Amino acid sequence: MLKERGKVISISSVKGGVGKTCMTINLAGLYYMMKKKVLIIDGDFYSGGISAWLGIQNKKDVFQLVDAISNGRFSSLSDYVTSYNNGIDVLSSPRDPRSAIKIDSKFIPVILDFAKREYDVILIDTNHIMNDINLVILDNCYMSLFLITNDLISLKNMKSMVSIFKDTGKSNYLVCLNKSIDIGNDYFSLFDIRNIIKNNVDYTISDSFYIKNIDRYILDGEILTLNKKINRMHSKNISRINSIAFELISDKYKDVEGDNNG
DSSP states (O other): OOOOOOOEEEOOOOSSSSSHHHHHHHHHHHHHHHHHHEEEEEOTTOOHHHHHHOOOOOOOOHHHHHHHHTTOOOOGGGOOOOEESSEEEEOEEEEEEEGGGGGOOOHHHHHHHHHHOOOOOOEOOOOOOOOHHHHHHHTOOOOEEEEESHHHHHHHHHHHHHHHHHOOOOOOOOEEEETTSSOOOOOOHHHHHHHHHTTTTOOOOGGGOOOOHHHHHHHOOOOOGGGGHHHHEEEEEEEEHHHHHHHOOOOGGTSSOOOOOO
16 A cells, blocks of 8 residues: 655745744644644745744755756765754755746756655745746646735735636635734725635734744744743644645645646
8 A cells, every 4th residue: 555645735925024934834734733843845936934944054045955856967866955853854045046037947847746755744834935946846736725915915915816726726725814923913804805805814823823932932943832931822733734734735736736746
């Protein structure tokens, strides 16, 4: 019997500064608690922050992996990932951002195919620019989670993205309103937001999840969802993120268009 292949989940947005990296890392912690083997891919090739957040001193990165594949020197994905703990590995963005432009999008499905053989969940932290890399990532994901904020630019751009998804028949995505960013900027009600983006808001992260001293956790390389104090103080929001984590890997999306997990 063949081993079930891992599920690729992208964490995306249509505007920067909405909490994608934080959400990616929090989801990784929850999947780790579910006993899943997790790979985080830092898909923001120009300015990725996963390694810095987790305190990882990576010796290899995605550019070196692509270079090895293209030149016939690839032997194992493990040669290019860095372990955070015994269940979470990281494939870092290029250490030299000048290398990012040299990464051809045609290698993305190849990398994901290798990853799906070895990991239960592959989380990709993307940037908000819909370039060829991000479009290929979206096409090769089991599910995508789009983060938005209560901000006119974020909502306007999400409306455009939803329109594209409807035109192309993409339905394997969730929308999450992150109110823990820019707290107090409640310009629009949830009813308004749904009308603006012409789509449902599947989940909302409350402004109560705002963590004033979050930099301390980043400096310590901590994952918030694995921190007992954070779990105790923010149990409702952690529970909500846990619900998102379960839905993103739910088998109910197996047959939707865009599932390229084989």
